[in-house]
């Protein structure tokens with residue numbers, strides 16, 4: 116497979132990595148960027164298990180996971196957007212909107228399963244056509260566009276729902292929120308499935324590579340024949356679809372579509388993505404880190420709640436940890452942890468002197 | 470000059486530095502005896518020049534070895550520490566804030582004149598004016614940096630350097646994107662600084678520049694210093710020999726091109742408003758056509774127009790006789806056209822990605838996007854490119870940013886060879902590339918042409934065009950002034966047409 120041995124080069128450090136080394140390098144991509152948070156998560160988990168008798172129980176772990184399922188799904192989608200160097204502030208509004216859409220469709224008498232699929236397509240359309248086209252095709256700033264759609268869609272939500280909560284009576288939708296499959300709540304199954312799909316798309320498709328290329332250097336990607344605007348439309352459609360999936364879970368869990376949901380979702384998702392080591396400059400990071408970030412936020416809030424810390428303090432602590440995590444990353448990049456091998460696909464070259 | 474002769478001004482002794490598996494410096498040494506000299510640091514791509522200079526500037530810390538300033542051992546834990554001791558670096562990438570004025574950039578941050586009511590802009594700008602005067606630069610201190618030419622921006626960097634009372638000025642490939650005239654004016658300033666007692670460390674892959682400017686030389690090979698001494702002891706051949714450790718081979722002379730009278734790429738009346746007008750040009754299969762001319766002659770814009778960068782382009786592009794539609798880079802790629810832009814880091818490569826992903830990017834751009842990239846299909850292509858182009862990398866999965874400049878350039882070129890392009894458009898293909906790698910790139914281009922690819926190459930280095938091209942098109946102010954065959958193409962003729970003379 117390797118014709119490298121014939122290289123007529125005198126240098127010893129010429130390309131000569133063996134095939135297994137290559138595979139390992141790919142499999143571990145990005146780990147270095149969220150490893151610290153993962154360790155912190157494990158420590159936190161152990162400490163909570165030892166100190167809080169009510170923490171490590173089946174009921175509480177299920178509670179913890181289903182509690183972050185909405186953030187999880189949205190953050191996975193958000194990761195793709197952040198990888199392209201953008202952010203989607205409108206996910207909360209999209210979530211509320213798709214919830215209303217769902218309730219209207221169910222009330223028209225359309226079967227739950229069909230509505231579920233329609234709902235996700237609707238979310239993807241909203242994200243792709245509004246945010247995606249304006250940002251990807253027309254080239255407007257992602258910040259301005261998604262801020263605009265956040266506000267605008269928020270208005271649409273109020274108008275369409277008359278600011279009233281609508282009850283949704285569909286066994287299928289309710290099942291998504293609260294039923295169990297093989298003894299495990301459906302939202303947890305959805306979390307597992309969405310992570311697997313996201314991992315596959317990110318690592319094992321050309322599209323996943325395009326996302327990294329567009330975020331790493333959009334100009335170079337375009338000059339290499341990659342369809343940059345199409346890629347951008349796609350990532351905003353993905354996050355829209357994820358928001359819709361999260362919306363369906365939300366409706367299923369409370370049995371109703373409320374216009375009041377999703378308020379701070381965009382910022383929490385951004386926090387999880389950041390905590391998971393994805394660079395806001397784009398091109399570096401990935402969904403496995405995001406999963407760790409979401410779990411970290413969820414565990415912290417759950418643990419602090421059990422320990423009787425007020426939710427305001429939970430917020431303060433989450434904020435402090437977020438900044439600390441970025442700080443650690445900065446210190447590590449500036450060379451304090453030198454000597455680590457840099458054969459990681461998504462590793463950022465050290466910007467010496469920056 | 471009142472410099473003690475016993476202790477050297479600056480000494481780097483036996484410095485080592487590793488990056489993961491790459492041993493970038495293994496016993497590098499540099500000694501600048503006193504101020505008022507220009508010291509050339511030469512070596513192949515990846516020999517460790519930038520790494521050593523970064524250690525000198527405090528941008529990275531060596532694993533072992535000492536740095537002495539005036540005989541006193543120093544440790545530059547941070548760039549500002551080195552700056553405070555008068556060691557200032559200027560590289561080809563400017564670190565200026567483009568939207569601030571020249572004066573603001575020179576006295577960035579706390580170094581501006583302050584009064585009770587904040588910054589005193591008048592005084593700051595006057596002081597900036599004095600610095601610019603010292604360099605004999607006729608620039609308005611209040612001008613915004615973005616509007617300056619690249620060489621003027623470079624000059625502002627140097628102005629900032631000397632405003633910090635630089636004792637050692639490091640120029641790491643600072644000339645690589647400058648034109649001949651701009652290089653001359655930069656040299657004039659360096660010479661003036663030399664007369665003021667400043668020591669300059671100079672890195673350039675153009676040997677002619679090194680010989681024109683430097684007094685002394687240190688030669689790095691594979692991370693260690695192999696020779697050092699006065700530059701007058703060397704000539705081109707012996708310097709190259711010391712750099713590569715064996716006889717340097719000059720690029721092979723291209724055999725006479727025999728026209729097949731069939732154009733592969735033809736341009737008819739191609740215009741881009743404000744840049745190029747009514748260009749007619751043909752490239753035959755297997756032919757290397759050069760584009761010569763001054764900066765601003767429209768060479769880059771012409772290449773960009775063929776590659777679909779300008780929506781307002783008019784005129785016709787034909788490929789193998791058929792008129793093609795090129796409205797975007799993707800259209801061009803789909804027609805088998807490849808483009809290596811001059812700005813390698815900004816446009817040529819995705820620095821956050823691996824060597825492998827960069828190499829395969831263009832070749833895989835028309836695969837279905839939901840497909841899985843197949844390692845068994847990709848790796849042979851990547852391995853082949855790494856081997857035939859002799860790209861030096863720790864692994865195909867190494868981040869491309871860890872490669873030296875010349876090797877990055879080979880990747881930027883290699884991705885189009887991997888994509889099996891029929892036509893290659895190259896803009897300054899050997900910028901920042903060492904002499905040996907230049908020879909290799911010339912060889913690669915020759916091989917590519919021999920396999921039937923048509924190549925259109927723009928370069929501001931006339932000797933380069935003379936060495937590799939079968940035909941040279943000289944442009945002036947967006948128009949073709951002359952098309953010169955092998956025999957007619959001389960440096961004198963190109964300069965004459967390039968400056969607008971008939």
Ligand SMILES: Nc1ncnc2c1ncn2[C@@H]1O[C@H](COP(=O)(O)OP(=O)(O)OP(=O)(O)O)[C@@H](O)[C@H]1O
Nearest residue numbers: 488493514515516517518519520871872873874875
């Ligand atoms: N941050 C880094 N991580 C890993 N390897 C690096 C890094 N920086 C440099 N290297 C490696 O160290 C070696 C020396 O690089 P350096 O940039 O100093 O070479 P150079 O002499 O300046 O080359 P050029 O003439 O191309 O600029 C190269 O093999 C390069 O790949």
Ligand SMILES: [Mg+2]
Nearest residue numbers: 518519520874
């Ligand atoms: Mg260098």
